Amino acid sequence: MPVSYYIILASALFCIGVAGVLTRRNAIIVFMCIELMLNAVNLLLVAFSKMQNIATPPGSVSVGGSDAQIFVFFIMVVAAAEVSVGLAIIVMMYRNVHSIDINFLNRLKN
Amino acid sequence: MNALVLCIPLLPFLGFLLVGLLRNKLSRPLIGIIASGVIGIAFILTLVIFFTHYYPANAITYFDFIKNSKYDISFSFQVDQLSTLFMLIITGVGFLIHVYSTSYMHDETPAHYARYFSYLNLFVFSMLLLVLGANYVIMFLGWEGVGICSYLLIGYWFKNNQYNYAARKAFVMNRIGDVGFLLAIFWLLARLGSVDYSIVFSNASALSTTDVTGITILLFVGAIGKSAQIPLYTWLPDAMAGPTPVSALIHAATMVTAGIYMIARSNVLYSLSPVSMDIVAVIGVATALLAASIALFQNDIKKVLAYSTVSQLGFMFVALGVGAYTTGVFHVMTHAFFKALLFLGAGSVIHAMGGEQDITKMGGLRKKIPITYWTFLIAVLAISGFPFTSGFISKDEILLAAYSHSKPLFWLTAFAAVLTAFYMFRVFMLVFLGGFRGNDEQQHHLHESPPAMTIPLIILAILAAIGGFVQLPELFGGHDYFNQFLAPVVPALSHEGENLATKEYALLGGTIVGLIIIFLFCKKWFAVNQFEGKYTGFKNVLAHKWYMDELYDAIIVNPFNNIAGFLKSIVEKSGIDGIVNGVGRFIQYSSRQVRLIQSGLVGNYILIMVLSITVLFMVFWNQDLIIAFLQKIF
Incomplete structure (x- = not known):
């Protein structure tokens, strides 16, 4: 499959994520959209690494391919940790203001 | 040492x-x-x-x-x-x-x-x-x-x-x-x-x-x-x-x-530098004359003495200007004696009069304050050049030096010396002779000063009387000790080849005759019971100091004050203050506007972030175009 398919898919996912973050006020949805953007980038990383592996001329030793695949797992682990922190914040926010509308956060002003 | x-x-x-x-x-x-x-x-x-x-x-x-x-x-x-x-x-x-x-x-x-x-x-x-x-x-x-x-x-x-x-x-x-x-x-x-x-x-x-x-x-x-x-x-x-x-x-x-x-x-x-010497001499004689003419019609005892000081300083500059440096310095010394004595005597008079400085309100103090009277008399004689007082010897030397330099300078200086004698006798007569013109309270208050004031007067009077003998002309049996003393540092004017004896006799005779005439006129005019102290015509000009202060005010002080006032009220107030305050007001205004961006709405922040990133990408992709455009402008 040409790499452009992956790029288009990743771009589409990223744009959906951006649009979601910009338009939605529900903190959980916003959060999910952020994850969508993150994973779009992840997907692109995996795709590029795969393509680079294929593009290696025959006879020469492959230098890429699996590194980024493993790298992506690390990203997912870190993202999972980040999600837990983010969700904890949302839970605390809900306990305090009984709402998960992000515009409520402007109360931090002043 | x-x-x-x-x-x-x-x-x-x-x-x-x-x-x-x-x-x-x-x-x-x-x-x-x-x-x-x-x-x-x-x-x-x-x-x-x-x-x-x-x-x-x-x-x-x-x-x-x-x-x-x-x-x-x-x-x-x-x-x-x-x-x-x-x-x-x-x-x-x-x-x-x-x-x-x-x-x-x-x-x-x-x-x-x-x-x-x-x-x-x-x-x-x-x-x-x-x-x-x-x-x-x-x-x-x-x-x-x-x-x-x-x-x-x-x-x-x-x-x-x-x-x-x-x-x-x-x-x-x-x-x-x-x-x-x-x-x-x-x-x-x-x-x-x-x-x-x-x-x-x-x-x-x-x-x-x-x-x-x-x-x-x-x-x-x-x-x-x-x-x-x-x-x-x-x-x-x-x-x-x-x-x-x-x-x-x-x-x-x-x-x-x-x-x-x-x-x-x-x-x-x-x-x-002969040019500078001439300038010194000319300024000196001009000052001596001008100040002496003003001193003639002043009614404040200290003002008379002040103008007399200016005039005497002019004499000293005349001596310096004609090259008689030692004579100038000698006159500094004798002047220090008799002028300090005059001022201290004036202080004693003012003290006795309870702070009154106007000589038109004095008169007849001779009997009331005798020590001041006698010491003041000696000082007046010395400054007027009464023969063989310190002032006579120093002023004679100045006149002799001026005479050997140029005749007009001599006559002008001599005229200033005549004026000196005149205004000093005037003050003396008005203060000590005639009748008392002050009020009763002052008359009651009159008293001789304490010893701490009279003893310096007496010492200075002795110095004013005999202090000049260190430089008595050889004609009168003296010797120029003073010139010899200063010789290693300051050269004396040489009167080599001049007929000094005739001139000195002439000066001595002229001084005595002049002083007697001045004394008689002053006695007639100023040793009086009533003295108005009001002047008209040219005398009034002199009493107003040739309107010099007014002239300076008009041509220097007032224009300067006006410029300063203009700078203060216009340039400073609206110019410099305007710039400083304007900068401050602009910063305040613009920061108030910029602050509105920080709305606290997370969505706005994110939108701005996304837009900014998009713009940055645009710039990044089109940087060649932008650089080319900028190069075209500058």
Whole structure:
């Protein structure tokens, strides 16, 4: 499959994520959209690494391919940790203001 | 011995610190004792130098004052005959005036009393520094020091605004002269690389005529300011706002003669520039005449004496200008005696009259204050040139020197001398003879001053009477001891090949006849019971000092004030303040607008972030285009 398919898919996912973050006020949805953007980038990383592996001329030793695949797992682990922190914040926010509308956060002003 | 020399100026400085810092602690007698004592000790030390003939050939260097790769200006003292003579005058007359002041100022509160004496001590310190310095920079230090002390003492009664203006006037006019002095110092440094007297005078002949003339004229500008000559003389009469002993010490005996000292000290330079000498002589005689003419119709006893001082300083400059440096210095000495005596006598009169200075309200004080009367009489005779008083001998020498230089100069100077006798007799008659013209309260208050005031008067009277004998002409059995004393430093004018005897007899005869005529006229006009003191016509012009102050106000002071007012109210208020406040207001306004971006809405932040990133990407992709566009513009 040409790499452009992956790029288009990743771009589409990223744009959906951006649009979601910009338009939605529900903190959980916003959060999910952020994850969508993150994973779009992840997907692109995996795709590029795969393509680079294929593009290696025959006879020469492959230098890429699996590194980024493993790298992506690390990203997912870190993202999972980040999600837990983010969700904890949302839970605390809900306990305090009984709402998960992000515009409520402007109360931090002043 | 070098440490002893250093002690002479340091003692008054010590007195200044002690009296000044402990002004709230010390009692009045103690203040008087300390302040007069340090000057007395300094006088004794000066006498030691004088009698042991301690005149080292080289300057005594104490430490480096300004030292860099180009210039080496050291803090050093030059003890020679000229500086010793001035030190004797400063500490001697200064001591008498300190003693006099202890009594004259007794109405002041102790703190102000101490302030007065600390200023006076600081003045003596500065003046000693001025005459002791072995280079022009140290002289300039003292020069500035006496200027500030003069300012402080003129404005001593600082609650009177009029006195403050007088002090400011004196200070500003002195500053104008100081600029000239400073420029001369710079000029010397640029041409010779040194300001030490020894180096400057030994290399003076290497200077071009332009340089010498420029330097000497600039030095003379300094002397004009300090010694109150035309056109900077108007501060001295106003300086009479200060206490009378201050007028005696600073504005008659010592400070105003600093200009004469400076020119006598720089005689080597002046002798190289005939143009400057002529300027000095012309300014001197013009000042002598102008001031004497003003003194004729003043009604304030101190004003008369002030103009008389200006006039006498003019005589000294005439002597310097015709090359008779020693004569100029000699007149400084005799003038210090009789003018200090006149001022102290005037102080005693004012004291007796309870603060009255208007001579039209005095009269007939002869019987009431006899010691003041007799000492004042001696001073009047001395300044008028009564034969064989100190003033006669010094003024005769000036006239002789002027005569051998040019005839018109002689006649003008002689005329100024006649005017001197006239206005001095006028004051004397109005104050001491005739009938009392004051009110009853003043008549009741009349009393002779205490001994602390009369003893200095008597000592000065003796000096004024016989102080001139050190330079009695040989014709009358004297010898020019004074000229010989100063000969190693200042050359005397040579009267070689002139027929001195005839001229001196002529002068003596002329003086006696003139004085008798003046005495008779004055007795007729001024020894009276009623005196109005109102003048009309030309006399009124003279009584208004030729309207000089008004002229200066009109052409300098008022335009200057107007410009300053314009700068203050227009340029400063709307210009500079406008810019400063405008910047502040712009920052405030713009930050208030920028602050609105920080709305606290997370969505907005994210939107801005996304848009910014998009813009950055656009710029990144099109950077070639943008750079090309920018290059096209600039």
